Amino acid sequence: TQLLEQSPQFLSIQEGENLTVYCNSSSVFSSLQWYRQEPGEGPVLLVTVVTGGEVKKLKRLTFQFGDARKDSSLHITAAQPGDTGLYLCAGAPGAGSYQLTFGKGTKLSVIP
């Protein structure tokens, strides 16, 4: 069974601060995705990373896939209250399989 460990589990920061959340596994994934979920809603896809070492930027969010495709990080610059939510990473096991394994998430609160 492939597991994804996310850290930290909870994060509360002031508006304007930077933060990084981590997603780690002992397994290799063919791709890794990050989602954000708000209360009462389903997760919304932020990004998919496929190549080891890949870095993708989405405005103030920077996503990195580890060289060995076992881990990933999400860095947020100058966090805003609108960034508040549950951040989930999810890994796809291999070619031809689109069943995702999700981490338990990092709950981020950005205080104005």
Add this chain to the structure above:
Amino acid sequence: DSGVTQTPKHLITATGQRVTLRCSPRSGDLSVYWYQQSLDQGLQFLIQYYNGEERAKGNILERFSAQQFPDLHSELNLSSLELGDSALYFCASSVVDHGYTFGSGTRLTVV
């Protein structure tokens, strides 16, 4: 609106009962996935259907079953409900780019 429609949004039922959750995937998506989300376990994969056929099974209890119909909508049937089945149930659909589009979920409360 994500394009994935789930009904009902909330469901309260008694132990031992049976319920059906419904999902209409995004137009053009052939795959439907069902996930259960609880506070302690996170998002757990239940089952996947592709174009009407079961493609993969995860941690789905024998009391649970699903199907996908010719119009591609899917139903998740939960029977002999227990208190521990209370959770959010999400449906997601996808094409082949590994990205899921989730519905807003059904919150099931078993009392």
